[in-house]
Amino acid sequence: MRVQSTPQHPFDLTPAPPLDVRQHALFLDxxxxxxxxxxxxxxxxxxxxxxxxxxxxxxxxxxxxxxxxxxxxxxxxxxxxxxxxxxxxxxxxxxxxxxxxxRDEAAHSPIPFAAAEIRVLQRNEQMPALVEDKGASLALHYRHAPHAEQQVRRIALDIAARRGLRVLEGKMVIELIAGPHTKGDALMNFMRTPPxxxxxxxxxxxxxxxxxxxxxxxxxxxxxxxxxxxxxxxxxxxxxxxxxxxxxxxxxxxx
Ligand SMILES: [Mg+2]
The missing domain is CATH 3.40.50.1000 (HAD superfamily/HAD-like)
Known part of the structure; x- marks a missing residue:
């Protein structure tokens, strides 16, 4: 899933309506x-x-x-x-x-193996991204090396396919992530509980x-x-x- 840099269909975004701290629940990236x-x-x-x-x-x-x-x-x-x-x-x-x-500990299991593969690539100077190990995910940041995007994506897709991980793309970052979780689930989980x-x-x-x-x-x-x-x-x-x-x-x- 990648950001479309060229809009594929018209969109109609309006300015945000006022926040009401008594009625609204805030979910902030x-x-x-x-x-x-x-x-x-x-x-x-x-x-x-x-x-x-x-x-x-x-x-x-x-x-x-x-x-x-x-x-x-x-x-x-x-x-x-x-x-x-x-x-x-x-x-x-x-x-x-x-x-x-x-924490969804069960979903962590393939991450250490993926991390070990990436360490080998780093030792061989074949991993231009900055690697962040978050336990349940490995984030490959390439903001400092934008030319390496394709190389980083190729490595991520290859490891994900072999290790049963998902690939999540953000702005100048590609993540290998364990488990099915999304920010949508997180919001829903909070919405089920008070307040x-x-x-x-x-x-x-x-x-x-x-x-x-x-x-x-x-x-x-x-x-x-x-x-x-x-x-x-x-x-x-x-x-x-x-x-x-x-x-x-x-x-x-x-x-
Ligand atoms: Mg953000």
Whole structure:
């Protein structure tokens, strides 16, 4: 599944309607949505203003705010703090509900074998991507080496086929991932529980992997907001960039 750089059909995205912190449940992607994407995942800039905004929204929504990321929960907490009750990591493979973290351990099994293969390629200088081992997935980042896209994709597809893994493509990253999880499942899992269940879900994201979340939000009576330039999407609304997301969230907080 890849981003279509040229729209294949007309799309009609409207500006996001106002956030209502009493009625809405917020599902927020991180990279490209709350922060600008960096060349390397650990180089993202998280400001104290953003941390404070999210913390305020978490309490204003009575914890009906979930971060839904391809990053691990541990990584998200190292960047944002541990105050958030609900985080889905590795595209829904790990789910934090308050004090409990649930992981689909069974689905990890092929990952160490794939990681070993990739280490051999790295030793032989045949893996130009930056490799991030997230336990349930291996992310191959090539933002720093865009010319290597085809080579990285070829390697990923080959290993995935032999190891029974899925390939998930995002912006300048190709992931080998275990198990069936998507950001859509993560959203649905949260929506089945309080404090989300009685609220209208809004999924905000920028990447192809967020489309599962947009569809799940619609299925649950809510909607998606695409961050970035319009493209074919299951979101119905758009915001221009992370700064516009911050402004929209802040406006909802002070309404
Ligand atoms: Mg993103």
């Amino acid at each position: 991180f990279d490209g949505t709350l922060v600008e994407i960096a060349d390397r995942p650990h180089d993202v800039i998280v400001t104290d203003t953003l941390r404070a905004l999210l913390t305020d929204l978490h309490s204003a929504t009575a914890s009906a705010l979930a971060l839904i990321s391809g990053r691990t929960i541990a990584d998200m907490e190292s960047l944002l703090g541990e105050q958030f009750a609900h985080i889905a990591g590795v595209h829904g493979h790990e789910m934090k509900f308050g004090d409990e973290v649930r 989300f269940a009685a609220r209208t879900p809004i999924m905000i994201g920028d990447d192809v992997t967020d489309e599962h979340g947009f569809r799940a939000a619609r299925a649950a009576g809510g909607f998606g907001i695409l961050v970035g330039p319009p493209r074919p999407t299951d979101a119905t609304h758009c915001l221009a960039d992370p700064a516009a997301v911050h402004a929209w969230l802040q406006a909802g907080l002070t309404r």
